[in-house]
Amino acid sequence: MKALRPTRMERCIGCYSCSLACARLVHNSLSWHRAGIRIRSAGGLSTGFEAQVCLACDPAPCVAACPTDAFGQRRGGGVKVKRETCIRCGACAEACPVDAVYMDLETGYPVVCIHCGRCVSFCPHACLEMVDTTNGKDTDE
Amino acid sequence: MGKIPMNSETFKVLMVDLDRQKGDLIDFGNAKEMLGGSGLGAALYAAYSQPDLPANHPDQPLIFAIGPLTAYFPLMSKVVLTFKSPYHEQFAESHAGGRLAMAMRFAGYDGVVIRGIAKTPACLIIGGRTLEIVDVHYLWGQDVLATGKWLRRIHRSHSGHRSILRIGPAGEKQVAFAGINVDTYRHFGRLGGGAIMGAKNLKGIIVIGDTNLELPRGKDYQKLYKTIYQEMTQSDVMRKYHDLGTAENMIPLNEMHAVPWRNMQATRDDAAAEISGEKFAQELLLRKTACAGCPVGCIHVGLLRENFADDHEYLYRQVSYDHEPIFAAGSMLGVTRAGNVLMLLEEMERQGIDVISAGVGLAWATEALAGGVIAEKETLVPLRFGNAEGYRQAVRHLGNRTNEFYYLLGQGTLTAAKAYGGEEFACVLGQEMAGYATGEAFFVSQAYGLRHSHLDSAGYSFDQKSPNKDLWAAVEFFLEEERRRVQLTCMVSCLFARNVYTQERLQECLSVVGREQAAVSLPAQTKRVQAERWRLKFASGHDPTQIKIPKRFSEITTWQGPIDQDFLNQLAHGYQEAVRELAQSAEFQRSVQAR
Numbered sequence: 001m002k003a004l005r006p007t008r009m010e011r012c013i014g015c016y017s018c019s020l021a022c023a024r025l026v027h028n029s030l031s032w033h034r035a036g037i038r039i040r041s042a043g044g045l046s047t048g049f050e051a052q053v054c055l056a057c058d059p060a061p062c063v064a065a066c067p068t069d070a071f072g073q074r075r076g077g078g079v080k081v082k083r084e085t086c087i088r089c090g091a092c093a094e095a096c097p098v099d100a101v102y103m104d105l106e107t108g109y110p111v112v113c114i115h116c117g118r119c120v121s122f123c124p125h126a127c128l129e130m131v132d133t134t135n136g137k138d139t140d141e
Numbered sequence: 142m143g144k145i146p147m148n149s150e151t152f153k154v155l156m157v158d159l160d161r162q163k164g165d166l167i168d169f170g171n172a173k174e175m176l177g178g179s180g181l182g183a184a185l186y187a188a189y190s191q192p193d194l195p196a197n198h199p200d201q202p203l204i205f206a207i208g209p210l211t212a213y214f215p216l217m218s219k220v221v222l223t224f225k226s227p228y229h230e231q232f233a234e235s236h237a238g239g240r241l242a243m244a245m246r247f248a249g250y251d252g253v254v255i256r257g258i259a260k261t262p263a264c265l266i267i268g269g270r271t272l273e274i275v276d277v278h279y280l281w282g283q284d285v286l287a288t289g290k291w292l293r294r295i296h297r298s299h300s301g302h303r304s305i306l307r308i309g310p311a312g313e314k315q316v317a318f319a320g321i322n323v324d325t326y327r328h329f330g331r332l333g334g335g336a337i338m339g340a341k342n343l344k345g346i347i348v349i350g351d352t353n354l355e356l357p358r359g360k361d362y363q364k365l366y367k368t369i370y371q372e373m374t375q376s377d378v379m380r381k382y383h384d385l386g387t388a389e390n391m392i393p394l395n396e397m398h399a400v401p402w403r404n405m406q407a408t409r410d411d412a413a414a415e416i417s418g419e420k421f422a423q424e425l426l427l428r429k430t431a432c433a434g435c436p437v438g439c440i441h442v443g444l445l446r447e448n449f450a451d452d453h454e455y456l457y458r459q460v461s462y463d464h465e466p467i468f469a470a471g472s473m474l475g476v477t478r479a480g481n482v483l484m485l486l487e488e489m490e491r492q493g494i495d496v497i498s499a500g501v502g503l504a505w506a507t508e509a510l511a512g513g514v515i516a517e518k519e520t521l522v523p524l525r526f527g528n529a530e531g532y533r534q535a536v537r538h539l540g541n542r543t544n545e546f547y548y549l550l551g552q553g554t555l556t557a558a559k560a561y562g563g564e565e566f567a568c569v570l571g572q573e574m575a576g577y578a579t580g581e582a583f584f585v586s587q588a589y590g591l592r593h594s595h596l597d598s599a600g601y602s603f604d605q606k607s608p609n610k611d612l613w614a615a616v617e618f619f620l621e622e623e624r625r626r627v628q629l630t631c632m633v634s635c636l637f638a639r640n641v642y643t644q645e646r647l648q649e650c651l652s653v654v655g656r657e658q659a660a661v662s663l664p665a666q667t668k669r670v671q672a673e674r675w676r677l678k679f680a681s682g683h684d685p686t687q688i689k690i691p692k693r694f695s696e697i698t699t700w701q702g703p704i705d706q707d708f709l710n711q712l713a714h715g716y717q718e719a720v721r722e723l724a725q726s727a728e729f730q731r732s733v734q735a736r
Contacts, residue, residue, distance in 0.1 A: 013428075013429055013430045013431040013436075013438035013440075014430050014431055014433070015431040015432075015433065015434065015435050015436045015437075015438060016243070016433050016434060017215075017370070017434075017436045020212075020434065023353070024356060024363065024366065025363065028355070028356050029353045029354065029355065029356060030212055030213060030246075030353065030354040030355070030356055031247065031352075031353035031354065032243065032247055032301075032302045032350050032351075033247075033302060033351065033353065034353045038301065038302075039301050040300045040301025040302070041300060041301055048428075049301075104353075105270075105351070105352075106352070106353060122370065122436070124374050124436040124437075124438065125438075
């Protein structure tokens with residue numbers, strides 16, 4: 001299994017192409033927020049950018065916190081989301097130590113990275129990569 | 142989901158009344174006619190400006206407009222600002238990037254119109270679920286960079302998904318070319334939008350992009366987005382902008398004898414290499430950044446390292462640079478150390494002043510001082526070409542309007558020259574000149590162009606491509622180039638993407654986002670918007686016969702030899718008549734519609 005890693009964020013120019021790609025391709029939305037990867041400045045534009053994205057924990061605290069098993073443990077880290085059983089309680093977002101889960105204000109559902117990698121090719125500076133996490137640790141290809 | 146239906150016939154416009162501290166969300170206009178951006182900004186100006194009141198009257202509107210393709214496609218990343226300019230008391234249009242376009246899209250507003258005056262210095266905060274007017278009297282007097290820091294602290298939420306606009310002391314003091322800083326590195330720079338914010342007691346504006354929009358169904362949109370994204374990032378078409386950036390112009394223009402040096406007393410200097418794009422890139426370029434929605438990333442940020450005390454005590458600053466700022470704070474002032482150029486740009490940034498007008502104004506003051514037209518009691522500092530520290534102090538005086546001389550210079554170089562003398566060497570073409578001494582076509586295109594901007598119709602390009610001095614070919618070039626650019630600024634695209642976004646491609650984009658009617662009407666409505674902007678400019682008092690190209694512009698020599706005064710005069714006359722006809726055609730259309 002692979003997981004998305006923002007390994008070279010020091011190259012980021014703040015174009016938001018990754019967020020927009022996730023919103024567009026995964027959530028069929030035009031949005032800054034409704035995306036598994038969200039970009040913010042690290043304290044004003046002069047300090048560079050950071051990515052808010054799932055770290056692919058295993059075991060994942062958000063999975064443990066979910067009262068309805070809508071969040072299930074993904075092999076290789078991260079979560080599998082079953083939207084039909086989600087009761088929109090927000091416990092997953094509260095449990096995430098890095099604020100990677102966004103509670104959509106319009107739908108009430110959590111938005112989190114599914115490590116599909118569709119954002120990677122839209123980063124013009126290769127800040128993002130998919131890394132093999134099968135053995136519980138990142139493996140360079 | 143999605144506040145704006147994609148095939149919406151009207152625009153969602155947030156009307157903000159600072160007097161009442163209230164807002165109103167209205168449906169405005171006709172999307173297939175006004176298109177958006179420049180077209181929407183012009184229509185809102187026509188509807189809400191007060192022709193008989195001065196530019197700085199609180200009832201005058203400050204209008205921000207995005208377009209139908211904003212955020213839907215790469216490099217659809219700019220915002221159009223329309224207002225009555227305090228520089229010439231006429232209709233004006235200015236553009237800026239940063240995150241503002243995307244923030245407005247996600248806040249759900251095609252346009253924002255601000256009228257009235259806040260009771261105390263204020264920050265307007267708007268979003269999809271927010272409208273607040275917050276007292277920030279304690280920020281009045283703070284420079285642009287400090288204001289940005291404080292506003293980020295005051296409004297901590299939505300980091301990364303908001304845009305922060307602010308003015309500096311120059312805007313507060315209503316310097317006629319005070320700019321509005323957008324997200325630190327971008328600006329509504331020219332013609333005094335910052336002074337209008339100052340006149341409204343508006344220190345800052347925060348726009349929060351907190352809502353989502355639905356996308357068109359089917360694969361067409363996704364496919365077209367990918368195609369355009371790949372063209373922007375993988376072909377050579379955008380390389381110039383993200384490699385050295387526009388700063389790459391310095392050496393080739395200098396070799397052509399086409400760079401204004403020391404108040405355009407010369408057009409070439411051996412020191413050009415010291416302030417070239419190559420020099421900046423090799424020694425000072427820290428990193429690049431981008432407007433939201435632009436994978437090209439043309440914003441070049443330089444590192445300014447300053448030794449502020451003994452024992453190797455250093456501080457550092459980050460300053461963005463481009464060709465125009467390097468010309469204005471470099472060659473025009475005879476400043477030939479790249480670090481000193483950044484130092485001056487940073488000071489102009491802090492004051493919140495348009496760098497081109499500030500640099501050109503101080504270049505005139507330097508020559509005026511040397512020639513005894515003015516004395517040091519006026520300039521307060523001994524201005525000399527190349528003396529960066531003197532200019533740094535002068536920029537502070539200009540931003541703060543310290544004395545009568547700086548007050549008048551802050552109204553525009555020609556205003557000061559009319560008061561003191563020296564009009565013949567004021568490098569003013571409608572407003573202070575941009576960094577091209579390429580010849581007659583550029584001088585005429587800026588002097589008589591709608592925005593008095595090098596970006597209006599690219600006259601510098603005609604000078605370089607067409608050595609034959611064909612009068613009607615030049616006029617036709619100006620009008621066609623303006624039409625093409627107006628089309629882009631209706632969408633609102635970055636002009637750097639003009640070779641990707643052809644008319645056909647824009648029509649394709651409009652169609653796949655469900656705006657088929659706008660796609661069909663695009664060619665005709667672009668021409669209508671082009672003419673309507675001229676109608677508004679003439680209606681607000683523009684009289685091209687009052688604009689004279691100062692003698693200095695006829696005294697220079699370029700790679701093509703001396704300036705051809707006859708051609709210059711004929712071209713000026715021909716272009717004036719052509720735009721007057723455009724304005725009249727719009728006036729006629731308007732009277733027909735009224736009947």
